[in-house]
Amino acid sequence: MKKATITKKINDIGAFAVVRVDEYERAMEIAQACINGGIPAMELSYTSNNAGVFIKQLREDFGNELCLGAGTVLDPETARDAILNGAEFIIAPTFSKEVAKMCNRYQIPYGPGCSTYSEAVEALEYGAAFIKGFPISDFYGSKLVKVFKTPFPDMPILASGGINLDNIGEWVTNGVDVCGMGSLLTKGSESQIEKNAKKLRIAIDEARSNL
Numbered sequence: 266m267k268k269a270t271i272t273k274k275i276n277d278i279g280a281f282a283v284v285r286v287d288e289y290e291r292a293m294e295i296a297q298a299c300i301n302g303g304i305p306a307m308e309l310s311y312t313s314n315n316a317g318v319f320i321k322q323l324r325e326d327f328g329n330e331l332c333l334g335a336g337t338v339l340d341p342e343t344a345r346d347a348i349l350n351g352a353e354f355i356i357a358p359t360f361s362k363e364v365a366k367m368c369n370r371y372q373i374p375y376g377p378g379c380s381t382y383s384e385a386v387e388a389l390e391y392g393a394a395f396i397k398g399f400p401i402s403d404f405y406g407s408k409l410v411k412v413f414k415t416p417f418p419d420m421p422i423l424a425s426g427g428i429n430l431d432n433i434g435e436w437v438t439n440g441v442d443v444c445g446m447g448s449l450l451t452k453g454s455e456s457q458i459e460k461n462a463k464k465l466r467i468a469i470d471e472a473r474s475n476l
Contacts, residue, residue, distance in 0.1 A: 281450075307331065337356075
């Protein structure tokens with residue numbers, strides 16, 4: 266039930282911060298602000314050489330308060346490192362069968378980036394918990410969700426790129442399941458990130474209540 270439980274938690278929150286940092290103190294600030302703002306989830310990118318160490322420390326410092334994942338995971342070795350350090354989900358800009366197998370082995374949700382319909386369906390066949398519309402969500406916007414879901418209503422969509430407070434309602438209305446958020450939840454002071462998280466929480470909840 267581990268994979269199902271984490272997937273539901275991510276889906277219920279509806280968004281997470283996409284974090285790229287070089288200092289642990291900053292990662293802590295973002296995590297605390299997101300928790301306080303009602304978006305207690307973040308993806309720590311493996312573009313940082315310290316990502317595994319930071320994930321382990323965040324897990325120790327925040328425990329179950331924070332739904333913590335790893336991003337930019339391109340190979341099974343990186344996936345295993347992230348999982349063993351405490352990552353609860355794995356996100357990638359690409360789809361890898363080997364990463365999918367690693368995540369399934371440890372019962373960890375996997376959200377691979379897919380640009381074509383065939384790729385998305387194949388990823389689901391390999392157990393992907395979410396299909397990340399990347400990088401195409403930047404180009405197609407919220408209509409991307411309907412394009413994927415019209416012939417396959419049960420396809421779980423994770424959008425990343427081009428999402429903000431002005432259009433999050435449209436994304437949710439079109440059927441997006443979860444959104445990866447960059448600067449809105451990672452830039453500025455801790456108090457500003459918390460304010461943005463609170464606005465995002467309200468916007469997601471309001472849009473979902475009207476579905």
